[in-house]
Amino acid sequence: MPTGVALRDPKDLLFAAAERVLLRDGPTGLTSRAVTAEAGCAKGVLHRYFADFDAFLAELVRGRAEQVTARSALLLEVAGLGSPVVHLTGALFDLFDPVAVGIVGLIIFRDELRVRLRETWPRGVPILAEGRAMIVGYLGAERARGRIAADADLETIALMLIGSAHLLFAGAGVDAPPSRAEVREVVAAALAGAGSTDSGSAFG
Template identity: 45%
Template sequence: MSPRGIAIPDVRQQLFDAAERVLLQKGPAGLTGRAVTKEAGCATGLLYNHFADLDTFLAALFLDRAARAGARMAHLTTRAGMGDVVDNLMDAIETLSTGNLLALAGLVMARPSILGHLGEAFADGTLELDASERAFTAYLRAEQEHGRILADADVDAYALALVGAAHQVLLTHGPHASYLHDRMRRTATALISAITPRA
């Protein structure tokens, strides 16, 4: 319920969206239950009506966003052999940034107590922290099969470089700045040009 007693549709998603905004504005240190509910425009106790504590809530937020990003990233390999390699990679990188998954990964590192609530997801394979890296690796390997990436290129290393660069740019400049797109396109172009067969 809202402070005025009006039912809030899809409360979990409203709280998740609010938490992301707080995280991006104030960083992990500013992410408190009160800050989230204030941002969501709802009663302070609403979060705890749905979640046992803040760490449980943040773990649920991470799992929700990871599942969404994972579903979108899974389609990357279907684009192998089509379009421009850098464009395909940039679409995937922007999927990670617009979903704020990299920022949320930073939150998990900043608040190790969240990890305890992710144990079951780790155990059953629902959550894989290296999912984006593996998606890039699979895509680059598929492009090798199409002859658009050098056969002897270490695609695992290039995938890690892409994810690491995206994470660094996101943490230092935020996900909504045009800087993210421009800097990552330059980085992806430089990396891919080094492993693209010459005519």
């Protein structure tokens, strides 16, 4: 009989469980049995919705990539306002949250998953590729407003920021992320080379 309590989508429960396992046990500990045990359901539940475990993981990656695309729209809304250094610093913290860093590590670790993802992403690492596109789009919007030099190489700047930020966040670990000052310093240096006069120092 109805209880008035909405039941969560089993797929959402499985994805949430996978994220917890990934954060706790790393890529080597992320197995279908570990995920279903964490979600508190039978192993067959996962295979009811996905052809195999790599199909499940690919969908997990796609969902995270879509979040980055949504974040890109928010970043474009603040183009021309405030400090580009501060905006990009915040975007990088959102991009490289612990789950995203773990998923990037999972993609690198798991050959079968990379093969599956090539169907959607022929080039680049998902999440990192979306992050690069996010930064290029934002810098392009700032350049159109005269806040970035017209001849700035936006692709190179974006790659520098993504690579540097990934090293900072992946090296720091889940419990000790880099400080905002560390990330802001990297962003300010990259934008200084792009002809931006914004150091971000006045924005905390």
